[in-house]
Amino acid sequence: MAGPAWETRRGRQGVTDGPNNAALIEIEHLTKRFGHLIAVDDVSFSVARGEVLGFLGPNGAGKSTTMRMLAGFMPPTSGTARICGHDVGTDGIAARRMLGFLPEGAPTYPDMTVESFLRFVAKVRGYRRAELDERMDKAVALTHLDLVLAQPIETLSKGFKRRVGLAQALLHDPPVLVLDEPTDGLDPNQKREVRALISDMRRHKAIVISTHILEEVDAVCTRAIIIAAGRVVADETPTELQARHPSGKLEDVFHQLTLDQFAREQQKEAA
């Protein structure tokens, strides 16, 4: 059998390095209703190691709701989500250990200093003493927070706050990263830095980012999903997506796809 040969190869690469095409994020028929409103409607996709999935869509399309369900925060009405094979509903703790999550708006505790906040997250993640310091140093270096460590988070600028949120998500070097608008509120230089950071980490992780900035898709994403009115209307590489419109501009494709869906919803409503 081919099993042992594969095992040895895998062994040499290290235990955490699974087969490269394994899906670390699997979402199946995820649906979320709020009363009559269907916020997320039968969404299915998977993300493998090495992929950066751009999650696009107009405001209120269901991006954040999908990410919240994926992070195990919001229970879905139906369907399942798995992170590294762990169901976020039934095996939530194991799933969340594998996940770094930046919630919408990068919420952090305003009274805490950057250092005490990151220490808190590191402790909850189970790190102690030397290892905790090491994790902190790494995350702080990656997000360039060293100069503001002692400052209360509420005194920081929007860009720094976002980076604190990012540092918190990267702290445990998780195989899965789910980032809800990671570059929102950053200046162009900081945006570039965060994008470079995401590209650097890509090889070892499965990453989902949501964004309004279409150029970001070109810059960092290997794949893009466009979601409109809770449904996936496109799931392909940025190049394929661009080819959908004669102009070759993502903006036009986005406009066309999301408005089409909107019109269909309206028709359904009228019928």
Add this chain to the structure above:
Amino acid sequence: MRTTFIVARRELGGYFATPVASVFIVIFLVLQGALTFNLGNFFGRGLADLNPFFSFIPWVFLLLVPAITMRLWAEERRLGTIELLLSLPITQGQAVVGKFLAAWAFCAIALVLTFPFVITVNILGNPDNGVIASGYVGALLIAGAFLSVGCALSATTKNQVIAFVLALAVCFLFAMASYSVVTDFLSQNIPTLAAIARRLAVIDRFQDFTRGVVSARDLVFFASFIGFWLFLNTVIVERTKAG
């Protein structure tokens, strides 16, 4: 267990990071002192005990405990940090108990700072320190009971003022259930409720402690009271997550 304590330590640190802690402790001590010495006629009674002190403490807690608990969940919801907290590898139960323990530890600190009362009676007379100790246990338990109500109600809203008023109102009901005004009214109009009210009367239970009686029944009462509200707290958090 460990995670629960990490959550509790962060929360407790949160009280001291803001003026909340000092304002609360100062007001608590001033109120307790003023009520005990003036209304309670501490010196004029000519008795070396802390009965005046303990008879006011449930009412001071009633007023101040909702101020400690109001922010616990309401603020997490308003800031959106609840999403961050609950997407960390911790269970809802750990978060609920951790926050409650932080608030309880804070009340315990405030209680410890009333030690000058104990010293005063010991200098002036020869009090039964066993009774004083059991009174303190009772005070801690009644604080815990009110805190558990406040924690659960804080999770129902994003607004701290609403959380405060709700907690105050509900704690007031439980406190008043000990008084004949309420129980008489209930037994005349809704007799079944009167029996329940008498059983849930937290101040009656507390008074056993101030007489030096620490009974298993009272301990079980407070444990189940707190347990029930913390369970309710978990349910409410679960519901708010669902949107």
